[in-house]
Amino acid sequence: MSDPGRSSRKRILIIDDQEPTRYVFRHSLSRAGFEIDEAVNGSDGLAKALTEPDLIICDVNLPDMLGYDVCRRLKSNPVTLSIPVLQISASFVSDESKVQALEGGADSYLTQPVEPMVLIAQVNSLLRLRRAESVANLSARQWQTTFDSLSDGVVLLNSEHVIVRTNRTLRDLLGLVPSDTDGKALAGIFYEKFGISFDEFLQQHGEGIPVELPCANRWFRLRQNVIESDPQAEDGSVLLITDITAHRKLQETLKFNERLAATGRLAHVIAHEINNPLEAMSNLLFLAERSSEDSSETRVYVEQASKELLRISQITKQVLAYHRESREPIPTRADEILENVLTMYRSHIMGSKVTLETRVRCSGEILVRPGELRQVFGNVIANALDAIGSNGGVLRIRCFNTTDQRTQQEGVRFIFSDSGSGVPEEMIPNIFDAFFTTKGAEGSGVGLWLSMDLIKKHGGYIRVRSRLKGPYRGTLFAVFLPLHSQ
Structure with a gap:
């Protein structure tokens, strides 16, 4: 490489065995502001070319080798490859000689005698080409480095x-x-x-x-x-x-954590549901043990205890079904999925000063993973109860067969609306974003994002509307899923 600390004047190497020719070129180029270095034969010129002059002027007829061979060696050496070579000759003036020189790697060819103005103009032209090539090469390297980075x-x-x-x-x-x-x-x-x-x-x-x-x-x-x-x-x-492997793993982790959180939210509901019949059974068995009457009264106590035990069994089956997952989507009645979720939440809803109004008219089959859909509905219901709060309110849940107006698909629409505090209008566009929550430190921001992902996976969509005041204050979530036949 050229020494960056050297003079900014361009350095030209003249390879010629004739002192008069070197003198004329040296005089003209020096006056034009160039530094001059000289070599008297091809071997000397090849050695001095390793100092990387800005341009080489090489005579064709040299005593030890032809200028064509000098040029070929210069262009085959990575150190001197990019140095422009101007070949000059007083004896090799035919078109064939010019062609041989250019095909050998020379960048230009002039025949003697050469006017000083022509020589200087040709040198400046070759130096401009070299500068343009250097800029292009630098840009190409920068682009490739950026491309690879x-x-x-x-x-x-x-x-x-x-x-x-x-x-x-x-x-x-x-x-x-x-x-x-x-x-x-x-x-x-x-x-x-x-x-x-x-x-x-x-x-x-x-x-x-x-x-x-x-x-x-x-x-x-x-x-x-x-x-x-x-x-x-x-x-x-x-x-x-x-x-996106790491992103997918994070998504799966979040989904798993959300399922655990959903299970936790149901824990106290399940405990309440099971505790009531257990207390009843305990009382009935106590009465049966202490009964001094005839066996018919004891039999009544035992029969009632058996009914409570059956009730516990049914609740346990519902819990298992709620979290049972199918590897592949299966045809499932829409009303059965919704009723299963409502069964799990109904007692909790009633105990929270919330009036539940339902209208289920969706008997069609949808192709879904039931466990994932129950998770979506459970999350929406839990959010509605949080929005209503401890003062009580109304939760309306509807399900009916419909046709999507945009796609003309037949499907089932599930509507969940509450009379809660509502969501500010500016937050609605972000409500399904990951980690976005309106609950402050109490919310994870994962539930609705996951719900949107699961509904999309089943070929449907979920929409939201909300009002902060007025007689229709609250939030409404609408879920559309295509029928299995679609």
Whole structure:
């Protein structure tokens, strides 16, 4: 490399065995502000070229070798490769000589005699080209470094979906090397890594829409965007690949924690439900033991105790069913899921000064994982009871068959509305965001985010409306799920 501390004047090496020629060039170029170094033959010139002058002027007819050979050696050496070479000759003036010089790596060719103004102009032109090339090379290195430093994997594709370039992150994420990617069709790599064809991926998912796909033991988010310079022609596309394995693990952890929290919220409800019949059984068995009457009275006590025991058994089955999970979605009656949740919460609702109004008219089957849907409904009901508070209020729950006006899908709509304090309008857009809560330190901000995720997974959606005052104060959640036949 050139010494950064040397003079800013450009240094030119003249390789010529003729002292008069060197004198003329030295005189003209020195007056133009250049520093001059000289060599009298090819070997001397190659040695001095290692000091990296800014430009080399080389005669063709040298005593130890031809200037063509000098130029080829300069261009084959990484140290001197980028130095511009101007070849000059008084004897090799034919077009063939010029062609041989240029094909040997010379950047320009002049024949003697050369006017000083022409020489200086040619030198300045070659130096400008070198500066432009240096800037371009620096920009290319900066771009490549930036490209490789991106945290996302990037694939540049042409219009035929052939890989033009990939960054280092992409290759590290998928365990590839440059020879596996550049110039190869993406289809083979895509199917090998993600298990679906790239054409299928494009057909199923629109441009710019993030899609999460597994690869080995990791998860990736993929997004494809078309590059268009001409609206009538596709110039290629960019595929972004982000490793979201840690994010997915965090999501699963949050979901598991939320299920534990939901179980905890039900614990006191279950304890209350079971405690009542247990107390009744205890009293009845005590009376049966102490009874001095005939066996018929004792038999009545025992029969009543058996009924209470059956009641405990039913409650236990409901609890187990509430948290039982299905690996795959199964056709399930919508009203049965809702009634199961209401059974778990009804006594707690009544004991909280809350009036429960229900209207269940949804007998259709929906394709769901029942445990996940019960978790959603339980979370919405728990939030409604928190919003109503200890002063009491009204919780209205409805379920009916309907048709979604936007998609014309037949489905079931579940409505949960309370007369609680309501949610401020500015908070509504964020209410389904992870870790966003209106309960302050008492809320985790996970329940509604998880509910939204579960409903979307079942092909439905959840909407919310809220008012802070007036006769219709409170919050309403509407859940739509398509029928199994859809």
